[in-house]
Amino acid sequence: MEDKIIVTVVGKDTVGIIAKICTYLANNRINVSDISQTITGGFFNMMMIVEPNETEKPFDDLQRELGQVGEEIGVDVRCQRSEIFEMMHRV
Amino acid sequence: MINLYEVNETNKMIEQENLDVRTITIGISLLDCMDADLDRLCDKVYDKITTVAKDLVQTGADIEKEFGIPIVNKRISVTPIAMIGAAACRSAQDYVRLAKTLDQAAATVGVNFIGGYSALVSKGMTTQDEYLIRSIPEALSATNNVCSSVNVGSTKHGINMDAVRLLGDVIHDTAEQTKEADSIGCAKLVVFCNAPDDNPFMAGAFHGVSEADAVIHVGVSGPGVVKTALSQVRGESFEVLCETIKKTAFKVTRVGQLVAKEASKRLSIPFGIIDLSLAPTPAIGDSVADILHEIGVEYAGAPGTTAALALLNDQVKKGGIMASSYVGGLSGAFIPVSEDQGMIDAVEAGALTLEKLEAMTCVCSVGLDMIAIPGDTPVTTIAGIVADEMAIGMINQKTTAVRLIPVIGKGIGESVEFGGLLGYAPIMPVNSFGCADFVNRTGRIPAPVHSFKN
Numbered sequence: 001m002e003d004k005i006i007v008t009v010v011g012k013d014t015v016g017i018i019a020k021i022c023t024y025l026a027n028n029r030i031n032v033s034d035i036s037q038t039i040t041g042g043f044f045n046m047m048m049i050v051e052p053n054e055t056e057k058p059f060d061d062l063q064r065e066l067g068q069v070g071e072e073i074g075v076d077v078r079c080q081r082s083e084i085f086e087m088m089h090r091v
Numbered sequence: 092m093i094n095l096y097e098v099n100e101t102n103k104m105i106e107q108e109n110l111d112v113r114t115i116t117i118g119i120s121l122l123d124c125m126d127a128d129l130d131r132l133c134d135k136v137y138d139k140i141t142t143v144a145k146d147l148v149q150t151g152a153d154i155e156k157e158f159g160i161p162i163v164n165k166r167i168s169v170t171p172i173a174m175i176g177a178a179a180c181r182s183a184q185d186y187v188r189l190a191k192t193l194d195q196a197a198a199t200v201g202v203n204f205i206g207g208y209s210a211l212v213s214k215g216m217t218t219q220d221e222y223l224i225r226s227i228p229e230a231l232s233a234t235n236n237v238c239s240s241v242n243v244g245s246t247k248h249g250i251n252m253d254a255v256r257l258l259g260d261v262i263h264d265t266a267e268q269t270k271e272a273d274s275i276g277c278a279k280l281v282v283f284c285n286a287p288d289d290n291p292f293m294a295g296a297f298h299g300v301s302e303a304d305a306v307i308h309v310g311v312s313g314p315g316v317v318k319t320a321l322s323q324v325r326g327e328s329f330e331v332l333c334e335t336i337k338k339t340a341f342k343v344t345r346v347g348q349l350v351a352k353e354a355s356k357r358l359s360i361p362f363g364i365i366d367l368s369l370a371p372t373p374a375i376g377d378s379v380a381d382i383l384h385e386i387g388v389e390y391a392g393a394p395g396t397t398a399a400l401a402l403l404n405d406q407v408k409k410g411g412i413m414a415s416s417y418v419g420g421l422s423g424a425f426i427p428v429s430e431d432q433g434m435i436d437a438v439e440a441g442a443l444t445l446e447k448l449e450a451m452t453c454v455c456s457v458g459l460d461m462i463a464i465p466g467d468t469p470v471t472t473i474a475g476i477v478a479d480e481m482a483i484g485m486i487n488q489k490t491t492a493v494r495l496i497p498v499i500g501k502g503i504g505e506s507v508e509f510g511g512l513l514g515y516a517p518i519m520p521v522n523s524f525g526c527a528d529f530v531n532r533t534g535r536i537p538a539p540v541h542s543f544k545n
Contacts, residue, residue, distance in 0.1 A: 006098055036095040047095045059157055078102070080159035082093060087345040089097040091413075 004082040011075030013044040108315035111161040116291035118298035140196035168296035169207035173223040183226035190230035206296035208239040214248040228264035231276035238294035244284035244481040249538040259474030270499035277496040284484030306363035311347030340410030366420030367411030371431035373514035380433025392443030401454035423456025429516035458492035463516040466499035475526035
């Protein structure tokens, strides 16, 4: 896979959210090129831009497994190809 | 680089404001299937549709998953069947066989509607056109997924009043034949003036003869997104209002453009057009009437509604047109009654009448859409309503359409439940004065003077 993927994580803040997500990505040879994150009123909101060009993992599996990682820590994790955001917000 | 705010904005539109791609529609030409033998014709039609569209549903589902944007419908439109069956069909019954073939093909590939059981008769009807039109009631009651449309007028040709009169009967018979299911057959039948060749939206989609062998059209939606954006600018000037609608329409359309290009690439079928429509659903918040309310009218139908709708329709086009390389179809705001909770509320509050809806169709992209009327409405009155709407389209050089549902066995004060995307509708009163002497005149209304441009 060559395209950039946007991973969003939303949910109640707790210890180790970034660690768990990043561990999963590292284990699957997926590079993180940007992270931004806010916490408002105990609510965790993060976006990562990741580059899956070295991973063997198909998009479907990545999406499902990241969802499972999220479930384990009680947050909602989404994986979307970045074009939807680029198309909508860039002329 | 994309930032957190932008990502959140997009995902909020999808999750909370019902942003979706309403339909990916493959238009398929059946011209090369024509045959004088009905059996062979049906086989060829079935084979072509199930070959060209075999991956449509799966591809739609893949795109939906990867981009995280719901794609509500995957559909097919075909060349008007009156033409395709012209050499093989010797009766209305023969055309019904073709309708059943379309229905089977749609079921095989898993699409929820197939459009194009159609005839284009704006200037005159061939014998076969008439067979097809007369077969519509049976075709729509004997099939699940087939949608039918008839183009009875255009700015270039005038209005074929013989066809309008015939369709008064056909609409009534379709209602009669599907009366067990609240006359739902009529929800799959559209009468057009100036029908576009590349409309991806049902029930009026067909694949025009000027189109390529197969082509992908995408219909976008997003009334909820526009409404939410407008709720941030309450009390502001018209300039701010219009800018907000334009910017939102741009964003919504860009998503459609992305999906269309992606589907086109994966299916190896050329991209046709994006239809920039605000298409409501019965879901709360997914309503064009709610946008009109947000613009400032108490209910859709109140004085000011036509102006508000005109403004909305125009700004949607202005915003959307820059977002896509090719725009076509109906493009504008849809104002169906049963498919829009805000419209239903307006009818129930007594704010919205059939006559006001007719006025609103002068400035928006479609026509009298999904309107339930009493089942005992005379067929000449139905034809009269159709003729009025066709005249609006002909004179204003725009598409207009009629999708009326005379609900057999029900009257004013009752309502009808279609279910799903078709929603429910209170039965609306119809002007009870007659027009039989008008619609019983034969022939056609000539093309208007401004059509002579050569």
